[in-house]
Every structure is written in C-alpha cells, then in structure tokens.
Amino acid sequence: MSDTTRRQLPTLAARAVTQAHGGGGKAMKDLIDDVFVREFTALPEVLEDQARLELAELACLGDRLAMTTDGFVVDPLFFPGGDIGKLAVCGTVNDLAVGGAHPRYLSCAVILEEGLPIDDLRRIARSMATAAREAGVEIVTGDTKVVERGACDGVFITTTGIGVIPAERKLGIERIQADDVIIVNGWLGDHGAAILAARGDLSLDTDLESDCASLNGLIEALLAAAPETRCLRDATRGGVATVLNEMADASRLAIELDDLALPLRKEVRGMCEILGLDPLYLANEGKLVAVVPAAQAEAALVALRGHPLGKEAAIIGQALVGKPGRVTLRTGFGGQRIVDMLVGEQLPRIC
Template sequence: MGLAKTRRETCITLAHGSGGKAMADLVAEVFVHRFDNALLAPLNDQAVMDWAGGRLALTTDSYVVDPLFFPGSDIGALAVNGTVNDLAVGGATPLYLTCGFILEEGLPMDTLRRVVESMAQAAAAAGVQIVTGDTKVVPRGSADKLFINTAGVGRVPEGIAPSADRLRPGDVVLVNGFLGDHGAAITVARADLALESPIESDCQPLNGLVSEILKVCPQVRAMRDATRGGLATVMNEFALSSQVGIRLQENALPVRPAVQGLCELLGLDPLYLANEGKLVVVVPPDQAEAVLAAMCAHPAGTDSHIIGEVVADPVGFVLLKTAFGSDRILDRLVGDQLPRIC
C-alpha cells in the first residue's frame, strides 16, 4: 500500500526525513515509483554501474544538521565523511566529491570559512578531492543558516559486490565500535547539557577500515553506515531486503556508559540513535574472526564486536536477545527520536 493509504498524510513532516517507516513509505511511494530503474532498485546507499571497462559507484547526500558545530565535529566534516562512507560501504574506493551550498542571507562569513576549512581537512584525511560545486544564497528566513549537498564517485574493484539483499542464514554481524555517539552528542549540544563524561560525535571516514575488511574478506555480504535510525534501522533494512531474520545479542552491543545514561535520562534508545563513524558488516561465518581481527587492528575499528547472526526465521524481523534471555523485536520507528542529526 502507498503512503497516502497507510499514513493519510498530505504534507511532509519531520518524520519523513528520519530514516524510519515514514521515510521508507515516502521513498517507495513518491520517488522509487517514479524513478524506477535497475540501478535504483537495490536501494543501497550508492548506485554501482559499469563504466569505461570498470565499475563506478555514485552517491549523493544533503546535510542540514543543527547545530552547525557540535562536540567532536561540524557540518563540514560531516558532509565529507558521510559521502565518503556511503561510497565505501558499497565496496568503492572514494575518489572525487562535489559540494553545493545553500546559504542564508546574514550567515557570518567567518562561519562559512570555518565550515569550508573543516571540509578541506576532512577531504585530505579521507584521501579524496572536492572537484566542483555550486553556491546559492536565499533570503533571510528561507533557510536555517547553512545547508550542504555533496555527491561522490568511487571505483569498485572486480569481485566486490556488497548489497543489502545478499545475507544468508548463518552469516555473522559485526559493528566497528560504540553505538549512538553522534546522536547523543547532538542531543547534548542542543540542550546545552553539562555532563561529567563529555560525549563527542564519532564522525570519521571509514574507507580505510573498509579497505582492510575487503582485503581479508572480498566476499563480504553487506555493509552500511548506521546513520539516521541507527543500528536497529539498518538491521531491519537488511532483514527485509534479504528476506531473512537477524538475531542480535544485547550483551554484545557496545554502548558507552555516558550514552546509555543520557538515553535513560531522556527516554531514548541508543540502538536507534544516529552514528557517523560506525558501519555494520555482515560476512560468511567462516570469515568472521578474520574480519574482526582486521577491524580491531585499524584505528577506526579498535572497539569492534561481533553482535549477532543471520537466521532463517522469522523472515523480515530483527530480534534482540536480552540479558534476561527473552527476545525483543527491534522494529523500525515511524519517525526519528531526533530530527536533523545529519
């Protein structure tokens, strides 16, 4: 059933940008319905196509995070790293980025310079070049300070084809570190909370880590960076795409005590909080230990963990084995716990 039939909405709401059920309905009903083609159909974070005797990956993303600067990072580094990571989890080596700026009249020039310098530093750290772009200025009140769009292109080696629809029962699920840091950092920045243990965003490029994973396991089933909607949303997307079940172990999920405490205080769930430097990896069972060792040896994966496995049933569901031995269903949220986190 389409968006109008299931949600009866006539206007866009913040929930439509959340990564949850409302956004999935919007994408399926409005965008996929009109743009349908073979490259779009897998609904990965990038499209992979044959080009000039090789394979290229293409992705695009827009960044509207509020505030522009937050503990550990800012909108500029986020725009570069987010696009680099969307290419990397498709198995691509990121090469070139574009950047488009929507600037609100009255934005301080020093703010723009600071953001652009951050982008330049992030691009250098990720080994990519920003090669073209565009700038538009809108009247005061027509935007919120500064929005950025980035697109990226990368090269995909032969034999590398991770995709959300390739999971098989018995496969092993890994994550490269603590969950929910970015969403928690944005929450702290917006509320101006004073915490004994500061929380910083995990914003970082993941292409170097992915390169090490692919060296030991070219047969990786799927990879995705757990941004909007967090780990739980990615797991649901994988389960539905591959028509399998996924079982996670609660005691294996890495969450910082400060993030867990903040979530308990505010009624949030860290499994749905956004990350900007975490990827979920699914690999064949006989490759899991080698992949874990490779991840732990890389600076972006020192806190990597095996967190679960793919199962045959129940199809399309994600189950969390709790510390009490019971199963909890991790469904997709309709909206998001926190809007405008990226």
C-alpha cells in the same frame, strides 16, 4: 597547479554573508575564491560550470562507477567531534565506501543564509578540505546560493560523490545467508547523543563527541581480511536497528542481536535511560554494519580492531532462518524483544 602559480586570490572585506554573495557577480566570485578556492586545492585555476575528470584514471580502479548524493542540515552547525563540513564529506565518502567503491571525487553545493559570519563559513570550508584530504578524495566542483535571513539555519550543504568499484568486488544485501555474523566497528549512538547534548536544551553535562569519520580505509582493511563479506551499511539516521531491519527484509531472513554484546558507552546508555531513547536507533556517522560469513568473522574482527576506527569492533548478532524480516534482541535476562524499523524521527536535524 601549485600554490605559487595560482592567480592572486581576493580577501573578503565583508564579515557576514549578504544577498550580493549569491547574485552571480563580483561579490559572489570573491566569496567563492576567498573561501572555497583557497581551501579546495583541487579546484582549477579557471572555474567552469563542470568538473572534467580523466576516464582513464577511473578505469584503472575498476569497472563500475558508484555515485551518491546527500544533503546536510545538522543543528548545531558545530558540535563536539565535527561540524557540518566534516559531516558532509565523511557522510558522502562512507555512502560510496560501503558499496565497495574507492571514493574519488566530490561536488559541494552550499545554501547560505544572509547574515552567516564569514569566519564560520571559512571554518566549515577548511573542515571540508581537511576531511577530504584525510579520506583521499578531491572536491572538484560546486555551487553557492544565498537565501534571506530566517530561510535556513546558517548553511545547508549538498554533496555528490563519485567512486569506482573494483571488478572482483561483490557486495549486496541479497548475498546475506543464514548463520552469517553481524559486526559493528565500535561504540554505537555517539553522534546522536553528542548532537543532542550540543543543542543545550537539556543541560546535559557530558564529554561525548560525534564519531564522524570517513570509513574507506577501515573498509579496505576489512575486505582484505574477509573477502567474502556479504554487505556493508553505514548506520546513520535510524541507527543500527533500521539498517538491520532493511537487511532482514531484503534477505528474507531473521536477525537476532545480543544485548550484552552491543558496544555502548555508559554515557550514551545513561542518556538514553534518562530520556527514554533506544540507543539502537541513535544516529552514527562513523559506524558500519558488516555481514560476514561465520568462517571469516574472526579475521574480520582482527582487521577492524587493528585500525584506529575499529578498536571496539564487536560481533553483535547473527542472521538466522526464522520469520522473514524480523529483527529480535536477546536481552540480558534471557528474554527477547522485537526491534522494529524506526517509525518517524527519534531526533530531527541530526545530519
């Protein structure tokens, strides 16, 4: 339905979220209309308790549905390179895309804290709408709840995504073979480092921005160039190290990384050295780990580097016959160290 034929949407007089905005009455309806319906153009004229999707449209894209759900509790809500709204859309899109799916539809449930400025909520909704439009997905349904002051940090978001996997597409950790190549699409650890700096606790002076981005376009370019790609993962919480440990464990192979090949900004490397952090465990929100047959590795690199989100793509390691499940890093001094699965939380409230 075009904007010109939509019903007239109300304009909120309130400047902050109140308990009434979660009460199910007119205040809540006005909040949803003014903040969310106004931005999420895929929402219908009359809101129902569910979205109704055309099966024929989905069936044209593939023979399997992919579905994912994720919660977002990042602190702070706004950070260099993004905010909780952009993060929610990009994170959900990426979870679908690394499984080979074409992301199509998202739902959005928000838990709002009493006292949250309405202008902040508008900014978050607008950011979600922009990120969805850029990723080619639609936000088609949602829910709103309000909790008392102090019960959450402004807003928590839960998104669920649906996508369609083409019939010929096969991706999975179990497909990894010895001699396969490990590729990442660029700088590692930017999101974790940017969030840490944005919190202001350490008085760090840096221009680092989160790498928050939807990767579905990049992934389509990669799969077109390297159709035998074994598997893809997005390296979010736990970073690249955790993803690679999961891959090594599931494939019963060893993985060896090259320290000198890791694409790390000097600012991220320096921050980690000062704080005693390992950049391999820092979260990313726009980085994928791809396992590709050696014969297609060069084609994969060319495709990734030809995309705006893959200009710094690099081969960082290889799958090997060795101790099953072990990930090691070959250092610049010629030695090796074991890269374990992350134990605990290196940096909480990161996404």
